[in-house]
Amino acid sequence: MARQPSKNTGAPSGKTGAKARKKLAGVAAIAVLAGLNAPAAVGFAGQTYHQYKISRPAYQAAYGSWAPVDIPRAYRTNAIHAALLHSGKVLIVAGSGNEQRKFDKGSFDTVLWDPRNNTFKKIPTPDDFFCSGHAQLPDGRLLVAGGTARYEQLDGEVRRAGGGMRVKNENPDKDVVLKKGTVFRSPAGVEYVSRFDVTVPRARRDQTVTYDRAGVMRPWRTTVTAGEARVFVEATEKGPRSVTGGQAQYAIVGLRGEDAANTYGLSEKITLDKQDFQGIRAAYEFDPRAERYVPVDPMDKARWYPTLVGLDDGRVLAVSGLDDVGTIDPGDNEIYDPRTKKWTPGPKRYFPTYPALFLTQGGKLFYPASNAGYGPADQGRDAGLWDLGTNTFQKVPGLRDADETETSASLLLPPAQDQKVMILGGGGVGESKRSTPRTAVVDLKKDNPVFEDGPDLPQGTRYLNSVIMPDDTVFTTNGSRDYRGRSASNILKAQFYDPKSNTFREAASPTVGRNYHSEALLLPDGRVVTFGSDPLFDDQRNTKLGHFEQRMEIYTPPALHRNGKNRPALGKGPDTLDPDGRATFTTGHPERVAQARLMRPSAVTHTTDVEQRSIALEVTKAGNSVTVTAPKDSTLVPPGWYMLFVTDAQGTPSEAKWVRVP
Template structure:
């Protein structure tokens, strides 16, 4: 008897049933993957819809060719429209030991990347835009830190005294110092120039009173390893190799020299970067070695260098100095004032400096951290009250809100001193145009945020993105969120989420086409369990704001390359009828959540036949000399591509 065979329809039903069972079984085992796959596909579809981009913008990742990648620590927009990306040794001791220092020039329009010879380790330098379009760069790394367990030779600060008023003394690296009481020998790790002594006279009679020794500072280490070479007290040290009067006049004095932790040590080197030749130009070194300094333009166009760790890893004790771009030389300020490293210092319209309290870390918890207004000329400092979470200003960001004429600042997030786990979700506002300025709370970030990146946009909003809840992204705490802040409504609006986490050693730069680039990120660990060392983020990310998806950018054509302070300039435009605002935006120089250069200045705008005329404010402290991006925006907030103009 022939067995019953399934009809084609029954076979099809059976195949469908078997297939369904297999799919359900796979779904049971791999449900999260299937859900994630479907979710990612739907998410990709959603964020690519024109309506979504017009409301939230879009993020794209740029990955340089392998041989051109680097650990970018600093970035600055050049007047050529290209971006200078500086790594130095890139927080990589292997690079430092090999004297391998990196700089790149990236063209975001053409997509080209160029390597630039880097003369010193400009890792953790300071920088600012100069009036002629060059970038001033000062400071960097002399030596990497060592944790206490890694220190094998006793060492520390040796202060070299020169009592000879007739000549300075040069102490070369490798010079040996032997204690007169302890008999222990230490070796200078660097060269140091010790100035001649100054003769001291009685002001009334003119009688000679004696000499004040010239002082030099040098880092020394014991000749041999081990705790038995530590010293416990101050001693006077003779300098081997000196004879006669030089031996009598020149000596060292050191306190305890021990196996303690060694902080990073700074250099005095200073350079100008020429954006046309795309090369570094060496200028006179600073008076003080600095690692983690801030450079801020003053009302006379000179540049103030503040704070930093010196050549022996100690916080520069309030010795601030000024660079003159005309002579390319440095001079000390008359008074001393101490700040923690990378303090956020902004030039105000009255010529004084506003210190928001934002900083990047090193320094005592109770010195120089109060926000206020500093008159450099008289060295008076007026504290500003009302700051909430004042003990969590380290790794906070500060931005001068647009338009800059209003002199309102937003302080964003921040954390506790050092490796503290504390962070704050607060933002704080201050209006310096008020007769009695006081901080008030702005909108919340929703969670504690260290290292927030912020960029002023041509439509007068501020893009705030990234950061992490914990120190250097510890415990997988990077924040993949972005917001637009509206100064008119004092409110945030969530926009598209970034694709890449950004914490320590990261920043953002507004580009001339209205997009924003993000660079860097140096997490301490690579996983939530903090079990694997972090990997430096070498990818660049570009955010295209919503306004670039709302229609064609207005076109602005012929016009002058120079606009004078207090004067007017006319530009031809076929879209003159739709132009509503004009802004001068100073190009950024960003590092360590510090960008004191960026500012957006409102210009008066008048439509003319076939174009527009803009008038520039006359205040030199508001409109500092230099190159600017001139943006025009239409009634919908869509900006033109910026024109580069110079304000002499």
């Protein structure tokens, strides 16, 4: 940890010097008092004036305003994930919240917040969803998959050797279930304990036909291929005696007879090296009506730090993550079908953890190279279009500071019909101090899309939160210059990006700094809420360990200060678009409706929000009603619940109506 050297000053010596010292001491005392008091007075006066200035209606009409959320102590939590539900409530998921003591106790948090009434409710949380993935489903449920099976242990902290154990099952008649705590014994008598339950599938029996040289069929040949699963094991004894780099066959203590003969372990590398976080296979749907988690079939692969992205047919693709032994997934992606509640293999492709993947018109996924962390610097860092059908990847060039895309923000710019994706800020791989102010935009409608530079952010920024607004601007806020806010590098700034002019304009500054593990999302009333932050240190010298930020702030945009009491409004209407993509709503002032947008609700974590998108709607007016029509293209408008906003000519949004796209 860096420490600042102290400074010494000299003084006159001798008799004359004594008088000078006495006089100097008096002057110094006055100077010290002035030095102590003046900045405080100036600071207090400056702060008082600043508070006065930002509270003025004219200021708020130009820049917006921030206000804290009153959270009862019992409901304060470490907001790792946040998702807006079609009930209008926000699901705030912490799991163990990056606190190992909570993990060790099995204490996992989820809080459901109702922003309209500012009420809170604790939700029983069945697994540790810390660093899971999530996606909106067509019926309005939220799919949550993956999370934490084990916290990391750094180099020097590991006392018991650990690693992967491949478990073989040569019995073709039944699966074998080994519970957490199963003991594996080496030929030398060294024992290792499994840390998780594991189901080892039955062996596969294959029969083939062969023919002799005369063409006569010979008897069937039967081959048995052992079923296999992998589980993390840890030595029962501390120290280096349990370290092994070679493969050996391990007996499973407690198995008898045929089970013992057919089921055994094969060690992988078991060491005292750093042990990374490990993922879980569990998957759940959160039901907004019952307000509870409902278990569904688990994933085939354990995942920690995965991305879940909705596809045009309502299924969800799970990508990347650390597995059950802490190794980054090599590309064994899988797809969840909400109709069957089951997972099937998806196209194989490697990405670093929490990759940002956006569904584009036509069904391809675009990867702007934004990601949130684990993976080597030379793999999976190129931006490009991924065709799931052919499993091909078309690289997209032109990105400046291409080695600083980790912890960057990215989004499908509004309206989605324009098919432009923006990347904002980011930093070097891992704990790098480097960060970039770079923004860039790519037009995916072009035959050979290339990134083009956008306007720079005010400074290099990691962990920037970016939210699409109903008036087609993008609100960006917070972040830090350095990794996890090191050296007091939080950025207390906010701005709007205008895609039409390709420019930023200033917004009111937040009062709470936010970096790693922070989120922001659009509320149905047109405001933006920000959560979380997990700084590495709490001071500029990096000597005090950081504390998780549990305060929440709400930003009210300028338009709601200018016209909030006279905003456009929609009355009665359907909650589902008809087969032609239309819905008609009553309104007292149809002439005030200038445009309409369908906005998909967010599911955000680690600066990654692949759900949010805004679709421009056709607007027709008749009498005291407004009819909106959405494009009939599920790759542009995936099935699910959306917020329907209308705005006036000044960009003032209505409160949202919830509408389902079947």
